[in-house]
Amino acid sequence: MSKLLVVGTVAFDAIETPFGKTDKILGGSGTFVGLAAAHFGVQTGIVSVVGGDFPQSYLSMMNDKGINTDGVEVIQDGKTFFWSGKYHNDMNSRDTLITELNVLADFTPVVPETFRDAAIVVLGNLHPLTQSSVLDQLSAQPKLVILDTMNFWMDAALEDLHKVLKRVDVITINDEEARQLSGEYSLVNAAKKIHLMGPKFVVIKKGEHGALLFNDGKMFYAPALPLAEVFDPTGAGDTFAGGFSGYIAKSEDISFESMKNAVIYGSNLASFCVEKFGTERMEALQSDEVHERLKVFKELTQFDIKLT
Amino acid sequence: MSKLLVVGTVAFDAIETPFGKTDKILGGSGTFVGLAAAHFGVQTGIVSVVGGDFPQSYLSMMNDKGINTDGVEVIQDGKTFFWSGKYHNDMNSRDTLITELNVLADFTPVVPETFRDAAIVVLGNLHPLTQSSVLDQLSAQPKLVILDTMNFWMDAALEDLHKVLKRVDVITINDEEARQLSGEYSLVNAAKKIHLMGPKFVVIKKGEHGALLFNDGKMFYAPALPLAEVFDPTGAGDTFAGGFSGYIAKSEDISFESMKNAVIYGSNLASFCVEKFGTERMEALQSDEVHERLKVFKELTQFDIKLT
Numbered sequence: 001m002s003k004l005l006v007v008g009t010v011a012f013d014a015i016e017t018p019f020g021k022t023d024k025i026l027g028g029s030g031t032f033v034g035l036a037a038a039h040f041g042v043q044t045g046i047v048s049v050v051g052g053d054f055p056q057s058y059l060s061m062m063n064d065k066g067i068n069t070d071g072v073e074v075i076q077d078g079k080t081f082f083w084s085g086k087y088h089n090d091m092n093s094r095d096t097l098i099t100e101l102n103v104l105a106d107f108t109p110v111v112p113e114t115f116r117d118a119a120i121v122v123l124g125n126l127h128p129l130t131q132s133s134v135l136d137q138l139s140a141q142p143k144l145v146i147l148d149t150m151n152f153w154m155d156a157a158l159e160d161l162h163k164v165l166k167r168v169d170v171i172t173i174n175d176e177e178a179r180q181l182s183g184e185y186s187l188v189n190a191a192k193k194i195h196l197m198g199p200k201f202v203v204i205k206k207g208e209h210g211a212l213l214f215n216d217g218k219m220f221y222a223p224a225l226p227l228a229e230v231f232d233p234t235g236a237g238d239t240f241a242g243g244f245s246g247y248i249a250k251s252e253d254i255s256f257e258s259m260k261n262a263v264i265y266g267s268n269l270a271s272f273c274v275e276k277f278g279t280e281r282m283e284a285l286q287s288d289e290v291h292e293r294l295k296v297f298k299e300l301t302q303f304d305i306k307l308t
Numbered sequence: 309m310s311k312l313l314v315v316g317t318v319a320f321d322a323i324e325t326p327f328g329k330t331d332k333i334l335g336g337s338g339t340f341v342g343l344a345a346a347h348f349g350v351q352t353g354i355v356s357v358v359g360g361d362f363p364q365s366y367l368s369m370m371n372d373k374g375i376n377t378d379g380v381e382v383i384q385d386g387k388t389f390f391w392s393g394k395y396h397n398d399m400n401s402r403d404t405l406i407t408e409l410n411v412l413a414d415f416t417p418v419v420p421e422t423f424r425d426a427a428i429v430v431l432g433n434l435h436p437l438t439q440s441s442v443l444d445q446l447s448a449q450p451k452l453v454i455l456d457t458m459n460f461w462m463d464a465a466l467e468d469l470h471k472v473l474k475r476v477d478v479i480t481i482n483d484e485e486a487r488q489l490s491g492e493y494s495l496v497n498a499a500k501k502i503h504l505m506g507p508k509f510v511v512i513k514k515g516e517h518g519a520l521l522f523n524d525g526k527m528f529y530a531p532a533l534p535l536a537e538v539f540d541p542t543g544a545g546d547t548f549a550g551g552f553s554g555y556i557a558k559s560e561d562i563s564f565e566s567m568k569n570a571v572i573y574g575s576n577l578a579s580f581c582v583e584k585f586g587t588e589r590m591e592a593l594q595s596d597e598v599h600e601r602l603k604v605f606k607e608l609t610q611f612d613i614k615l616t
Contacts, residue, residue, distance in 0.1 A: 089493070090493065185397070185398065186534075186535065186536050186537060186538075187534055188534050188535060188536040189536050206517070209514070209517040209518075210517075210531075212534060218607070219534060219607070219608055220607070220608060220609075220611075221531045221534070221608050221609055223518075223529045223531070226494075226495055226496050226520060226527060226529070227494065227496060228494050228496045228497050229494060230494075257611075257612070260611040260612075261611055261612070261613050264611055264613065265613075294613060298613075299526070299527070299528070300527055300528060300529050301528075301529055301609050301610075301611075302609075302610060303528075303565075303568040303569055303572055303609075304565070304568075304569070305569050305572065305573075305602060305606075
């Protein structure tokens with residue numbers, strides 16, 4: 001079992017969907033990645049920053065799940081990063097209503113001594129320079145570096161993004177972002193171009209249409225679980241990345257065959273995330289539920305045509 | 309091996325895509341269903357109508373592939389149904405430029421005597437009353453009736469569509485059409501409502517995002533093969549239906565497990581259809597190519613997580 005280091009946001013979200021709305025609740029990419037990875041029982045550490053307004057109870061909840069939060073800096077006279085968004089009826093698009101960077105504006109991540117030798121590193125959605133600075137602090141080359149990013153950084157810091165991509169093994173990115181980064185409409189061609197930027201493995205997340213894993217001409221497809229209701233998609237992509245990296249950290253196997261299982265686990269955990277607002281479902285999730293849903297994923301995808 | 313009866317259009321298409329454009333070429337739902345089903349070596353008969361302008365060579369080509377065209381009426385002083393369309397850059401949407409119904413306007417299908425006992429019947433995209441009249445001519449209850457339809461008939465002949473749906477075992481329909489027919493956005497809920505309209509099996513085609521099979525609370529997902537280039541999507545949905553029904557006719561097994569294989573074959577054949585304009589790729593397709601691609605579909609979808 002490998003040590004897993006996650007850098008990402010720990011934040012407040014306020015969410016409105018056709019099913020209702022929330023006040024400020026727990027959110028952030030680092031939070032969702034960590035909660036998903038925690039299901040694999042691996043030693044997980046989060047590097048992030050929060051303000052004095054961040055409840056200790058949230059950190060305690062994470063600690064209770066085995067997540068090390070020594071790397072979450074608390075700036076007592078600062079305010080926690082806050083995002084507010086409203087989803088449209090189809091749940092596939094959303095409007096950002098508020099983004100208050102607050103303490104995130106001057107965030108300089110410090111990796112705790114105990115996680116500088118982490119074998120698996122997840123660079124959650126943050127400025128590419130922040131992602132790079134985490135890699136700079138490691139005492140040894142990690143076994144696998146996984147990066148998540150978004151269109152915002154392609155617009156605002158493309159050169160820095162290209163630099164950090166050269167140091168990354170796996171990129172997880174959504175379909176529109178893959179098209180923007182590569183300039184290719186076809187996801188097959190997009191993955192080829194992104195390979196050339198650095199990552200040997202490209203995972204393209206297609207939301208309700210599942211996720212594609214590409215590596216050196218090989219492809220694998222993990223469907224999203226078709227659901228009667230998607231209650232709140234917030235954090236689903238980060239939960240996918242957390243399930244992916246948690247599985248890899250547990251298995252210590254970075255082969256393509258192992259990554260197939262990892263994207264299935266990513267999709268499995270993400271299918272729970274969207275069932276309730278924010279982190280609610282992920283906080284309550286039990287390992288037997290994940291196990292039962294794995295059976296559903298098998299029934300959904302496995303067939304028996306004999307090849308002669 | 310069961311007899312397969314297909315009713316659908318045999319037509320001329322003129323197609324424009326970002327890759328080029330064609331003059332009038334062979335098209336039609338019956339044509340694509342038949343060419344796909346022919347790969348399973350089942351006795352396939354097409355019921356349709358063409359005009360005096362329809363080249364005998366097209367019918368001969370189909371006959372050479374083992375497709376019986378006795379049910380394709382030729383109206384010597386009439387003109388063949390003609391459709392022309394232009395695809396947008398993303399290939400997911402298209403504009404219809406021309407629709408000339410011609411001989412299709414007064415089409416009254418006549419099922420040849422030799423196909424009145426067909427075990428598997430495909431009701432291709434046509435007026436629901438035309439689809440019903442084919443069922444009326446059968447000498448025995450078929451083992452499986454598969455219906456394809458489109459939004460046009462939901463707008464123009466919804467009541468007739470509901471009547472024929474009561475006589476149907478499997479409906480193949482695209483995602484937007486499933487939403488329109490059911491009034492439900494979630495495809496899981498849409499399938500539930502469509503089940504109540506008659507079909508025990510609901511296949512929802514999502515184009516480049518694959519296809520979902522629903523039956524009595526069970527689900528199966530067949531991905532579309534991710535392609536570097538989709539050259540021309542025309543006929544892909546009909547080819548999917550032809551691959552699906554051809555496999556069922558060959559296996560004579562209408563269980564859910566068998567239908568899983570059928571949707572995989574449907575997706576397999578459709579992945580070839582889009583590689584060239586119109587029927588070109590399907591006319592040239594060899595069975596060893598289908599077999600090789602089945603391996604690709606296995607690699608794309610099969611994983612090995614042990615359930616304990």
